[in-house]
Amino acid sequence: xxxxxxxxxxxxxxxxxxxxxxxxxxxxxxxxxxxxxxxxxxxxxxxxxxxxxxxxxxxxxxxxxxxxxxxxxxxxxxxxxxxxxxxxxxxxxxxxxxxxxxxxxxxxxxxxxxxxxxxxxxxxxxxxxxxxxxxxxxxxxxxxxxxxxxxxxxxxxxxxxxxxxxxxxxxxxxxxxxxxxxxxxxxxxxxxxxxxxxxxxxxxxxxxxxxxxxxxxxxxxxxxxxxxxxxxxxxxxxxxxxxxxxxxxxxxxxxxxxxxxxxxxxxxxxxxxxxxxxxxxxxxx
Amino acid sequence: xxxxxxxxxxxxxxxxxxxxxxxxxxxxxxxxxxxxxxxxxxxxxxxxxxxxxxxxxxxxxxxxxxxxxxxxxxxxxxxxxxxxxxxxxxxxxxxxxxxxxxxxxxxxxxxxxxxxxxxxxxxxxxxxxxxxxxxxxxxxxxxxxxxxxxxxxxxxxxxxxxxxxxxxxxxxxxxxxxxxxxxxxxxxxxxxxxxxxxxxxxxxxxxxxxxxxxxxxxxxxxxxxxxxxxxxxxxxxxxxxxxxxxxxxxxxxxxxxxxxxxxxxxxxxxxxxxxxxxxxxxxxxxxxxxxxxxxxxxxxxxxxx
Numbered sequence: 174x175x176x177x178x179x180x181x182x183x184x185x186x187x188x189x190x191x192x193x194x195x196x197x198x199x200x201x202x203x204x205x206x207x208x209x210x211x212x213x214x215x216x217x218x219x220x221x222x223x224x225x226x227x228x229x230x231x232x233x234x235x236x237x238x239x240x241x242x243x244x245x246x247x248x249x250x251x252x253x254x255x256x257x258x259x260x261x262x263x264x265x266x267x268x269x270x271x272x273x274x275x276x277x278x279x280x281x282x283x284x285x286x287x288x289x290x291x292x293x294x295x296x297x298x299x300x301x302x303x304x305x306x307x308x309x310x311x312x313x314x315x316x317x318x319x320x321x322x323x324x325x326x327x328x329x330x331x332x333x334x335x336x337x338x339x340x341x342x343x344x345x346x347x348x349x350x351x352x353x354x355x356x357x358x359x360x361x362x363x364x365x366x367x368x369x370x371x372x373x374x375x376x377x378x379x380x381x382x383x384x385x386x387x388x389x390x391x392x393x394x395x396x397x398x399x400x401x402x403x404x405x406x407x408x409x410x411x412x413x414x415x416x417x418x419x420x421x422x423x424x425x426x427x428x429x430x431x432x433x434x435x436x437x438x439x440x441x442x443x444x445x446x447x448x449x450x451x452x453x454x455x456x457x458x
Numbered sequence: 459x460x461x462x463x464x465x466x467x468x469x470x471x472x473x474x475x476x477x478x479x480x481x482x483x484x485x486x487x488x489x490x491x492x493x494x495x496x497x498x499x500x501x502x503x504x505x506x507x508x509x510x511x512x513x514x515x516x517x518x519x520x521x522x523x524x525x526x527x528x529x530x531x532x533x534x535x536x537x538x539x540x541x542x543x544x545x546x547x548x549x550x551x552x553x554x555x556x557x558x559x560x561x562x563x564x565x566x567x568x569x570x571x572x573x574x575x576x577x578x579x580x581x582x583x584x585x586x587x588x589x590x591x592x593x594x595x596x597x598x599x600x601x602x603x604x605x606x607x608x609x610x611x612x613x614x615x616x617x618x619x620x621x622x623x624x625x626x627x628x629x630x631x632x633x634x635x636x637x638x639x640x641x642x643x644x645x646x647x648x649x650x651x652x653x654x655x656x657x658x659x660x661x662x663x664x665x666x667x668x669x670x671x672x673x674x675x676x677x678x679x680x681x682x683x684x685x686x687x688x689x690x691x692x693x694x695x696x697x698x699x700x701x702x703x704x705x706x707x708x709x710x711x712x713x714x715x716x717x718x719x720x721x722x723x724x725x726x727x728x729x730x731x732x733x734x735x736x737x738x739x740x741x742x743x744x745x746x747x748x749x750x751x752x753x754x755x756x757x758x759x760x761x762x763x
Contacts, residue, residue, distance in 0.1 A: 390594025
C-alpha cells in the first residue's frame with residue numbers, strides 16, 4: 174500500500190526502499206496538526222483584528238516598553254555571551270587545565286536545567302541576602318527584581334548557544350595558518366585578530382543570533398528574578414500571559430504575533446549565517 | 459555530525475611532529491611559540507573563563523541543593539511526600555512519557571522519509587520541523603489556547619462533545635509535544651543522511667521487507683543517536699515551564715507539573731519546599747548531562763567512516 178501511494182509523488186527520485194508515501198504522509202500530517210495549524214490559528218486570530226485596533230494595542234506604552242525590554246536586554250545578553258562565550262571556547266579548545274572535561278560538560282547546564290529551577294536559583298543567589306547579592310548590596314547594586322536581574326537570567330540561558338556553535342569550528346581551525354602568519358612576522362595579537370577571528374566570526378555570529386533568539390522568547394528563568402514591574406522590568410512574554418489572564422485575547426494575540434514574526438526573521442537570519450559558516454569551512458551544527 | 463574535516467587529521471602531526479620550516483625560523487629568530495600566548499595571559503584568561511562559568515552556572519546549581527537541604531533531611535522528605543508534590547511528580551512523569559513516545563515515533567518516521575529518499579522541498583521540511591525551537595514557550599502555549607480554549611476557534615465542537623483540552627491533561631501534553639517536537643528528529647536526520655541508503659538497499663534486494671529492514675538494519679545503526687534524542691527530549695519535557703504554564707490552569711493536585719509546583723511554592727514563600735522539588739529536577743539535569751557525555755562517545759561509533 175505504501176509503495177502504491179509513493180508512486181503518486183513525482184517530485185522524488187525513484188528508490189527501491191519502500192515506505193516513502195507512508196512516512197512522508199505521516200510526517201506532514203503530524204507536523205500540520207501539532208505545529209502548522211496551531212501557529213496559523215495565531216495569525217488567523219490576529220487578522221480578525223482591525224488595523225486600528227492593532228495599532229492601539231501595539232502603540233500602548235506598556236506593550237512598547239515590554240517589547241523594548243525583551244529585545245534590548247536580549248541583545249545585551251547575547252553581546253555579553255559573544256565576548257565571554259568566545260573566551261570560554263578559546264580556553265576550552267586551546268588550553269589545558271584540571272577538570273577540563275567537567276567544565277566542558279557544565280556548559281550544557283542551562284540547556285538541561287529547567288527554566289523555573291534556574292529562575293528561583295538565580296533570584297535567591299542575587300537577592301539582597303543571597304550569596305552574590307549580599308556582596309553587591311553594599312556597593313548599591315541591586316540585581317534581583319530589576320532589569321539587571323533579567324540580563325543575568327538571559328546571559329545564563331544563552332551561554333551554551335555561543336559556546337557549542339563556535340567550539341567545533343575553533344577545534345577544526347587549521348593550525349598551519351597560525352604558523353604561517355607567525356613565520357611571516359605577525360605578532361600573536363595580529364594572528365588572532367586577522368587570522369583566527371575572521372575564520373570563527375561566522376560561527377560566533379550564528380551563536381550570537383541563536384542566543385538572542387532564545388532570550389527574546391525566554392519566560393521561566395526571567396519572571397522570578399525580574400520583579401515584573403510594568404514599564405520597568407516586564408518582559409513581552411509575561412505581558413502575553415497577563416493579557417491572557419485578563420481575557421484580553423486580542424492584546425495577547427497581537428503581541429504574540431509580533432514575537433512570532435520576530436522569531437521567523439531570526440530563524441531566517443540564523444539559517445543564512447549557518448550557510449555562511451559552513452561555506453567558510455567550519456563544521457558548525 | 460558531518461564527515462571529519464581533513465585538517466583534523468593533519469593537526470596532531472603539525473603540532474607534535476618534527477619541527478617544520480616555520481618552527482625552525484621562529485627558534486632562530488628567538489620568537490616565542492607562534493601558536494600560544496605567554497603563560498601569564500593563558501592563566502589569566504583561564505581564570506576569567508572559569509570565574510564567569512562559576513558565577514553564572516556553578517553557583518546557581520550548587521545553591522539549589524544547599525537551599526533544598528538547608529532545613530534538614532526530614533523537611534526535605536516532608537516537602538517531597540506532600541500529596542500535591544507527589545501529584546505533580548506523577549503528572550510530570552506521565553506527560554513526559556506520552557510526549558517522549560510521540561516524539562520518538564515521529565522522529566523515526568520523519569527521519570526515514572527525509573534521510574532515505576530524495577525529494578523536492580526537503581530542506582523546507584527540515585526547517586519546519588525545527589520551527590518549534592524558535593517559538594517562545596509562551597507563544598507555544600497561547601496557540602493551543604486560541605485553538606482549544608473557551609473562546610478558541612474549535613470551542614463550539616469541543617463543548618458539544620464535552621472534550622476538555624485546555625486546563626487539562628491533553629493541553630499540557632500537546633504544549634509539551636510542541637516544545638520538544640524537533641528533539642528526536644534532529645538527532646536522527648543528520649546521522650541517517652550521513653549513513654546513506656546502501657545497507658537498506660542491500661537488505662531490500664536480498665528480499666527483506668520494509669519493516670524488517672527498518673527494525674534489523676536501520677534501527678540498530680542509529681540506536682545511540684535515538685537514545686541521545688530521547689534523553690534531551692525527556693529533560694525538556696519534564697522541565698517545560700512557559701508553554702505548560704499557559705495551558706495548565708494551575709489546579710493543585712490536578713494540572714500542576716513539577717515546574718509549576720515549584721513556582722507556586724516559591725510564590726507562597728515556601729522556599730525550602732520549592733527548592734526540594736527543584737532539586738529533583740536539577741538532579742535530573744545532572745543525570746541527563748552525565749548520560750549525554752557517556753553517549754557522545756558511543757555516538758561517534760555510529761558516524762560512518
